[in-house]
Amino acid sequence: MNLTRVWDQIGFPHASAVYQGVLICPNQITAPNNPPFPAEKFYCSLAGGQPEPLWPVSQALYVLIRADGQTQASVSVHTSLAAAQAGTGAIATWADSPTWQYNDFQAEQADLSRVGSSTPDLDGFKVAVRPIESAGNPLWSVYQVGASVSPAINLCDTCVEILQAHTGEGESLAGVESITCGPREELTASRVSIRVTVDQAKRSDDVAEIGRRHLMIPVSVQVTVQNDLGSQESAWRRCREILAAVHSILSDEKANQIAFRMVAEDFSSPAPLGGELFAYRGILRLEADLLTEG
Amino acid sequence: MRALFEDQFYGSKDPTSGLVGSGKFVLHKPVWGSAPYVDLFFRVEKQGAGQPIEVYAYASLALARAHDVDTPVGYLASVSIDPDDLGDSFATMTLHAMSPLAGAVPQISVSFYAYGSQGGPGTLSGIMAYTVAPDLYACDAIVDVLSEYTATGYVLEDFAGPPTKIAVGDPGVARPMPYVWVRTTGFEFLESMSTGSIFAIQYALEITILAHRMDSGDQAGPQEQAWRKCRLYQSRIESILFDERRTLDDSLFVLAALEGSAPAPTDDSLMYEATVAVGAEFLVIWPERT
Numbered sequence: 001m002n003l004t005r006v007w008d009q010i011g012f013p014h015a016s017a018v019y020q021g022v023l024i025c026p027n028q029i030t031a032p033n034n035p036p037f038p039a040e041k042f043y044c045s046l047a048g049g050q051p052e053p054l055w056p057v058s059q060a061l062y063v064l065i066r067a068d069g070q071t072q073a074s075v076s077v078h079t080s081l082a083a084a085q086a087g088t089g090a091i092a093t094w095a096d097s098p099t100w101q102y103n104d105f106q107a108e109q110a111d112l113s114r115v116g117s118s119t120p121d122l123d124g125f126k127v128a129v130r131p132i133e134s135a136g137n138p139l140w141s142v143y144q145v146g147a148s149v150s151p152a153i154n155l156c157d158t159c160v161e162i163l164q165a166h167t168g169e170g171e172s173l174a175g176v177e178s179i180t181c182g183p184r185e186e187l188t189a190s191r192v193s194i195r196v197t198v199d200q201a202k203r204s205d206d207v208a209e210i211g212r213r214h215l216m217i218p219v220s221v222q223v224t225v226q227n228d229l230g231s232q233e234s235a236w237r238r239c240r241e242i243l244a245a246v247h248s249i250l251s252d253e254k255a256n257q258i259a260f261r262m263v264a265e266d267f268s269s270p271a272p273l274g275g276e277l278f279a280y281r282g283i284l285r286l287e288a289d290l291l292t293e294g
Numbered sequence: 295m296r297a298l299f300e301d302q303f304y305g306s307k308d309p310t311s312g313l314v315g316s317g318k319f320v321l322h323k324p325v326w327g328s329a330p331y332v333d334l335f336f337r338v339e340k341q342g343a344g345q346p347i348e349v350y351a352y353a354s355l356a357l358a359r360a361h362d363v364d365t366p367v368g369y370l371a372s373v374s375i376d377p378d379d380l381g382d383s384f385a386t387m388t389l390h391a392m393s394p395l396a397g398a399v400p401q402i403s404v405s406f407y408a409y410g411s412q413g414g415p416g417t418l419s420g421i422m423a424y425t426v427a428p429d430l431y432a433c434d435a436i437v438d439v440l441s442e443y444t445a446t447g448y449v450l451e452d453f454a455g456p457p458t459k460i461a462v463g464d465p466g467v468a469r470p471m472p473y474v475w476v477r478t479t480g481f482e483f484l485e486s487m488s489t490g491s492i493f494a495i496q497y498a499l500e501i502t503i504l505a506h507r508m509d510s511g512d513q514a515g516p517q518e519q520a521w522r523k524c525r526l527y528q529s530r531i532e533s534i535l536f537d538e539r540r541t542l543d544d545s546l547f548v549l550a551a552l553e554g555s556a557p558a559p560t561d562d563s564l565m566y567e568a569t570v571a572v573g574a575e576f577l578v579i580w581p582e583r584t
Contacts, residue, residue: 170353170370170400171330172426227466236463237430240478244427252295253331253582269478272464280464 063127064090075127077112091118094127152198152217155288156181159196159219162254163246172245184222184283192238194246195222219262221246221284225270228278235280239270243282250286261289296333297428297495297576298324299547301421303438304359317416319347319380320409322387323580324424327403331582333425334370334404337361340377340418347375347418351392351404355431358421370398381409424580429478429497432547432574433462436476436501439539440531449530471565472505472527484575493579496550501570503527507559524557524566531570547574 062084064076075094078084092112114123160181166173173179178190184197199218223246225239251262263286270282298321319338335358337350350369352358357368366372371392381387387409394401423431440460443450452472453459460474469475480498505524508516536552550573557566 166330168330168400170332172332233461233463233465236477240430240463241427244425244429248295248331248426248582264481264483266480269480270464272466 061122075110075112077122077127090115091120092122092125151215152201153181155217155219156196156198159221159250162249163194163196166245166249172249173242176242184220188224190224191226191228192242193224194242195224196220197222215289217288219250219286219288221250221286223270223282223284224273224279225281226279227272236270239280239282243267243270243284247284262286263289295493295495295579295581296324296331296424296426298422298424298578298580299428299431299576301335301355301358301423301431303435304421317418318411319418319420320384320387321349321422322384322407322409324404324406325389326582327391327405330400330402332370332400332402333423333427334402336406336422336424337366337369338418338420338422339363340416342417344377344413347377347380347410349373349375349390349392349406351402355421355423369395370400370402371395371404375408377411377413380412382412383409428495428547428576429481429499429574430462432497432499432576433476433478435547436499436535436572437462439534440474443530443534449534450527452527469504472503472524474501474503474527474531476501479571483579493581494575494577495579496573496575499572499574501531501554501572503531503557503568503570504560504565505557505568507564507566521557521566524568528554528557528568528570535570535572547576549573550575 062078062081064078064084064087066074066076066087076084076087076090077092078088078090080089083089092114094110094112110127112122112125112127114121160179163173163176163179167176167179168174173194176192176194178188178193179196180188180193181196181198184195188195197220199220202216202218221243223239223242225235225242227235247264247267251264265285265287267284268282270280273279273281317340319340321336321338324334332353334351334353335355337352337358339348339350339361340346341363349372350358350361350366351371352361352369361369371394373390373392375390379388387407389405389407391405392402394403425431437460440450440453442448444454444460445451446454450460453474455470457470459470459472460476462476464477465473465475477500478497479500482496482498484494484496503524505520505527507520532552532554535549552570552572554570555568557568559565560567
């Protein structure tokens with residue numbers, strides 16, 4: 001199985017992005033024809049019996065999209081964030097640099113060309129990007145793209161990265177000492193912690209769109225607040241506040257910036273851990289819908 | 295997503311003196327310019343006819359309530375709106391950008407759509423909450439309302455403090471008795487396309503009443519008496535929330551349903567535990583995604 005993930009762009013401020021959403025596939029990329037085009041609507045079409053190139057295993061790729069003041073842009077693929085930010089050491093490029101029309105998605109799909117003997121070899125891979133506005137200023141953006149047979153782990157890491165970005169002073173998760181992937185119900189040494197757990201993925205074929213598969217990954221986020229904050233009521237409240245913030249961040253605030261769509265299923269209100277009274281735990285249950293399996 | 299609602303428990307509770315009263319100011323929708331997204335509590339002040347409408351964004355409800363009109367401090371951002379520049383209806387509402395206070399943490403970038411009374415008359419003093427956890431404020435509101443009935447001669451006088459006997463959150467094992475605690479147990483996200491894609495969210499709240507199982511004085515049939523007392527507390531709370539004080543909720547939230555369970559012995563058999571389960575529905579939810 002190949003499964004491409006699309007990260008929030010890294011290395012450049014998202015607010016200044018000209019393009020939102022990028023995908024690399026071994027085969028044809030499919031997307032809806034009518035705007036708007038949420039990033040999660042990109043997906044790799046199935047091989048259809050044709051041989052397809054293999055993804056480089058466990059290879060993190062960074063896609064640099066440059067728009068230098070025109071509606072024309074260039075795309076290059078790098079193996080490190082630093083190289084992508086510097087615009088050097090590309091392993092593959094979209095050499096044609098076509099002129100893209102705003103919201104004209106089909107014009108933004110092309111073949112990648114290998115640069116020299118660079119590895120991994122992405123020659124012939126399809127790449128697609130989506131513009132979000134006419135490029136009036138020189139703007140660059142970098143996305144991280146990868147492939148994995150274990151997208152659940154990547155998803156868990158992504159959730160942790162997203163949540164960790166909200167722990168600054170005065171922000172929604174300020175004071176949270178630990179945000180990790182791991183098993184549920186295990187206490188951590190941290191007074192205030194978040195533990196993200198991904199369960200066994202569920203797969204389904206979308207009968208309405210032949211060749212499209214959904215990969216649904218249940219995600220639970222456990223918030224634990226140790227009961228040493230002055231009173232049990234305040235510990236309970238703090239746990240509930242963090243739970244609500246996580247809910248908003250993963251299913252709403254970052255919804256346009258990540259490749260998977262997170263839907264909140266339910267939550268259990270903070271309650272003392274079983275048989276113990278020194279910590280409160282609340283669990284938010286979500287489901288991540290990855291539409292890009294191919 | 296965050297719910298936008300008025301803090302009905304700020305000020306006099308007289309609806310004619312709030313955000314909609316002798317003057318009108320409707321803070322319709324906050325719009326974020328850039329991260330971080332944080333909960334905000336908008337304090338709205340207008341000193342008189344022809345005066346500007348001052349809006350201050352605070353990080354907490356307590357800070358917004360403590361706002362010093364003459365020397366405001368501790369806010370994150372503010373904006374002064376000339377009432378003549380304010381659209382007077384939903385169709386003409388205008389966007390107003392708030393200016394971050396130098397040195398405030400975090401530095402926020404937020405604007406909001408608003409409309410209201412142009413020019414004058416009147417004064418305004420109110421608070422709009424914009425938070426990811428509106429259920430906590432519904433819990434607080436329930437505690438506030440119930441606590442008003444703990445005065446001598448009122449139906450919940452057995453819950454008079456100190457110590458506090460009506461509170462939000464798990465009281466733990468060291469609680470006084472009898473005790474009422476209010477908490478959130480779940481949510482349901484609602485979307486009504488028929489009203490222009492207005493989003494709402496309904497939270498399930500549970501009000502738990504704990505009473506001594508043997509607290510019946512010297513009357514015969516102590517457990518029956520204790521059970522009856524606990525059941526009576528439950529009925530009184532139901533009556534307060536769904537009848538006597540229901541109009542207080544107004545724009546804060548709507549109590550949507552009611553159920554509960556009769557008193558039953560707790561696991562340790564020392565208490566009776568009864569519950570009142572309600573749905574608190576917040577009618578205006580603004581998702582951050584577009």
